[in-house]
Amino acid sequence: MNSENKLCVYNTITRKKELFEPINPPFVGMYVCGPTVYGDAHLGNCRTFVSYDLMYRYLLHLGYRVRYVRNITDVGHLVNDADEGDDKIAKKARMEKLEPMEIVQRYTLGFRDVMQKFNTLPPSIEPTATGHILEQIEMTQKLIDNGYAYSVNGSVYFDVIKYNQKFQYGKLSGRVIEELIKTERDLDGQEEKKNTIDFALWKLAKPEHIMRWTSPWGKGFPGWHLECSVMSTKYLGSPFDIHGGGMDLKFPHHECEIAQNVGAEGSEPVKYWLHTNMLTVGGQRMGKSLGNYISPDQLFTGDHKMLSKSYSPMTVRFFMLQTHYASTLDFSDEALKASEKGFRKILNGLKTIKELSYQEKQDIFDEALNKDIEQLSSLCYEGMNDDFNSPKLIANLFNLLKYINSFHNKVLNIGALKPENFILLKTTFITFVENILGLKEEKNNNPNMLDDVLKTLLDTYSEAKNRKDYATVDLIRKEIKKQGILIKDTKEGVEWSYEE
RNA sequence: GGUCCUGUGGCCGAGCGGCUAGGCUCAGCUCUGCAAAAGCUGCUACAGCGGUUCGAAUCCGCUCGGGACCUCCA
Numbered sequence: 001m002n003s004e005n006k007l008c009v010y011n012t013i014t015r016k017k018e019l020f021e022p023i024n025p026p027f028v029g030m031y032v033c034g035p036t037v038y039g040d041a042h043l044g045n046c047r048t049f050v051s052y053d054l055m056y057r058y059l060l061h062l063g064y065r066v067r068y069v070r071n072i073t074d075v076g077h078l079v080n081d082a083d084e085g086d087d088k089i090a091k092k093a094r095m096e097k098l099e100p101m102e103i104v105q106r107y108t109l110g111f112r113d114v115m116q117k118f119n120t121l122p123p124s125i126e127p128t129a130t131g132h133i134l135e136q137i138e139m140t141q142k143l144i145d146n147g148y149a150y151s152v153n154g155s156v157y158f159d160v161i162k163y164n165q166k167f168q169y170g171k172l173s174g175r176v177i178e179e180l181i182k183t184e185r186d187l188d189g190q191e192e193k194k195n196t197i198d199f200a201l202w203k204l205a206k207p208e209h210i211m212r213w214t215s216p217w218g219k220g221f222p223g224w225h226l227e228c229s230v231m232s233t234k235y236l237g238s239p240f241d242i243h244g245g246g247m248d249l250k251f252p253h254h255e256c257e258i259a260q261n262v263g264a265e266g267s268e269p270v271k272y273w274l275h276t277n278m279l280t281v282g283g284q285r286m287g288k289s290l291g292n293y294i295s296p297d298q299l300f301t302g303d304h305k306m307l308s309k310s311y312s313p314m315t316v317r318f319f320m321l322q323t324h325y326a327s328t329l330d331f332s333d334e335a336l337k338a339s340e341k342g343f344r345k346i347l348n349g350l351k352t353i354k355e356l357s358y359q360e361k362q363d364i365f366d367e368a369l370n371k372d373i374e375q376l377s378s379l380c381y382e383g384m385n386d387d388f389n390s391p392k393l394i395a396n397l398f399n400l401l402k403y404i405n406s407f408h409n410k411v412l413n414i415g416a417l418k419p420e421n422f423i424l425l426k427t428t429f430i431t432f433v434e435n436i437l438g439l440k441e442e443k444n445n446n447p448n449m450l451d452d453v454l455k456t457l458l459d460t461y462s463e464a465k466n467r468k469d470y471a472t473v474d475l476i477r478k479e480i481k482k483q484g485i486l487i488k489d490t491k492e493g494v495e496w497s498y499e500e
Numbered sequence: 501g502g503u504c505c506u507g508u509g510g511c512c513g514a515g516c517g518g519c520u521a522g523g524c525u526c527a528g529c530u531c532u533g534c535a536a537a538a539g540c541u542g543c544u545a546c547a548g549c550g551g552u553u554c555g556a557a558u559c560c561g562c563u564c565g566g567g568a569c570c571u572c573c574a
Contacts, residue, residue: 033574041574048574088572175570179502183570224572246574251503253573276574277505283566287573322523323513328506328567335512338524345523348537379521383514391514395522405538409531412539 007062007385009242010326012250012273013172017387022241023271028064029236030056031270033228033245033253034126036073037107038088041114042293043316043331044279044286048246050317051276051325053120055244055388057436069235070123071228072111074104074130075211075221087221090211100211104130114296117313119438125235129227133213136222136230139264140201140215148263152192154204154218158259160197167262172273173251199256201226225256229269233261238269247275276325281306283330294331308333311340312442318343321390321437342398346433347441349401352408353429358422361415369403369412373421376400377428384436393432400429454485458494461487 007020022028032052035041049070059066075089093100115122129136140156143149148163149156160169164177180197200223205212212219232240238261245254254273261269278285281292294304302310311319319339323329376399383392403425406412414422433439457476464472477487481499488495 035574036572045574051574173569174503176503180570183502247505248569248573251569252571278568278574280567285568285573289573319512327513330512332512335524338512340524342523352538389514391523392521395514398522402539409538411531 007058008387009272009274010387012275013270018272020272022064023239026063026065028059028066028242029240030059030066030068030242030244031228031232031236031240032068032070032123032243033249034070034072035107035111036088037104037111038092039107039288040295040297041107041111042286042288042295043299044246044293046114046118046296046316047279047320047329048276049115049120050118050320051388052244053118053438054321054325054390054436055242055274056121057438058384058388061431061436067125067236068121068123069125069127069232071231072104072108072126072128073227074108074128075100087209087211090209093210101130104128117296117300118317119314119440121438127231127235129222129231130211132227132230132234133222135234136226137202137213137215139226139230139260140222142264143201143260146263148259149201150194151202151217154220155192155200156202156217156223157193157198158201158256158263159194160199160259161195163259163263167259169259170251170255172255172258175251175255199223199225199252201260225253226260228253229257229260229264232257233265233269238265238267239271240269242272242274243270244274244276247277250275277328279331280328281331283328286331306331306333308337311336314439314442315340315343318346318437318439322394324387324389324391326387343439345401346397346439349404350430350433350441353404353426356404356408356414356426358417358419359415360419361413364416365418366416369416370418370421373400373403373417373425376403377424380428380432390437393437397429397432400425404429454496458487458496462494465489 008017009020010016011018030052032049034049035045052068052070056066056068075087089100089103093103096103112122140149143158144151144156147159149158151157160177163169169175169177170180177197181195202215202217202220202222204218204220209221211221213221232243243254243257258269261267280286281294284290284292286293294306296313296316298304299307299311299316300313302308315336316339319336320329322339322342376396379396380393380400383389383396386392403412407414407417417425457480461473461476464470464476480487480496484499486497486499488497
């Protein structure tokens with residue numbers, strides 16, 4: 001690796017690009033807010049997790065020992081605002097006449113399946129909120145003890161005003177507490193709170209509420225933001241290195257997380273806050289409520305009015321990585337089509353470079369050529385070191401690809417390359433494409449391909465037979481037998497069967 | 501209303517004060533039995549108007565356009 005230029009990341013809380021220095025190298029702790037499993041993940045969700053997968057892979061490549069924690073939210077997110085209304089999972093469970101945990105299981109499995117299709121590495125730990133009720137109760141109690149929370153009628157709220165007297169609430173998202181109080185809308189069911197901006201740590205369960213746990217304040221369930229505060233510090237300590245999530249979580253979710261951790265422990269929980277930007281359609285954020293939402297499966301099957309065809313998971317992954325994680329990514333069929341071509345070009349390059357062999361010749365090395373290869377290789381690192389700038393990396397990979405193809409086609413003489421630079425070219429291209437961008441060949445892209453190829457072969461066989469070209473006939477029969485397949489001529493035509 | 505981001509060639513997208521990424525599309529050339537692939541060449545853009553500077557897509561101001569967050573949201 002190129003140790004001279006170091007990884008820099010854009011830290012939301014300082015609003016600056018900073019040199020990345022882990023708290024306890026070589027260990028790196030990374031926490032990413034995962035999905036709420038009450039429905040299928042859509043493409044926007046996927047983009048976020050593909051982005052963090054890129055970061056995870058690069059950190060691993062740099063030699064860090066990364067513990068990557070991504071939670072599964074299986075309780076606690078309310079359907080309505082104002083800390084009122086149903087739990088999303090409980091609501092869905094009632095609608096579908098299922099146990100809440102059946103909902104959780106179904107969508108957790110679905111989520112993992114999609115993540116696997118996108119070739120994301122599984123996190124080191126994937127903790128669930130319901131698995132950490134005890135710890136959440138403990139943190140709530142601690143916040144009460146520290147004077148930053150109060151209980152009312154079996155619910156517990158975080159006292160934002162009180163907290164703000166000593167610390168600064170809103171520093172991550174740039175909110176001013178007075179403004180927040182002013183703009184807070186009139187909502188029902190706020191009487192329990194001292195102030196409208198207070199948020200729930202623990203909610204009393206109404207009789208009809210099916211997800212409930214015993215607590216010092218009665219039977220209830222944890223509030224929205226508590227699980228991340230609890231689970232991140234439980235598994236990564238405090239402070240830990242990286243906390244990520246979509247930018248829509250900056251406020252209030254991450255803001256509340258900070259308040260909870262600081263309120264409980266007195267110190268900042270996170271060194272680097274990273275936020276990924278939204279996936280948009282026609283410039284507008286993809287979301288269920290807007291109806292412009294598209295699921296991974298629709299993309300893979302092409303079954304959507306916005307799509308002219310289907311796109312493979314790797315094509316979509318490449319499409320996502322062609323834009324920097326902090327920029328909005330605009331979704332369109334046309335853009336996807338362009339990415340598909342580019343991706344295939346990369347794949348062909350991968351195949352070419354793997355088969356390309358170095359010719360041991362006594363040629364005079366081309367200094368300019370060698371220098372260019374060296375420079376392009378280091379530019380790949382520079383791109384990634386610059387806040388995980390994958391588009392920059394990809395541009396340089398295409399530049400390297402041009403050389404790979406030129407060597408392959410003998411437009412350029414590979415002997416003009418120094419042996420060490422041939423190795424450099426090869427390892428750089430393969431490592432970045434496969435290990436860091438996480439792109440791979442999709443052999444099973446078309447599950448019928450083998451059948452189709454076989455049929456073509458049999459048609460050729462028949463045709464040769466009609467021409468009485470028995471040399472070809474015999475050749476085909478002989479070669480295909482090596483694959484354990486027998487060709488049989490019947491009155492109805494040509495058939496095949498497995499060799500017994 | 502508040503806070504913030506953003507406007508790049510036919511399309512997508514880097515760029516963070518000088519060295520005019522990259523992909524896709526289009527046109528032409530080379531190679532080729534035909535074709536494909538690949539290579540080469542061309543199309544040279546920064547919303548508008550001012551300002552700072554020897555020099556601005558990049559910094560500042562204004563105007564116009566797009567968007568996000570402020571409520572669950574990746």
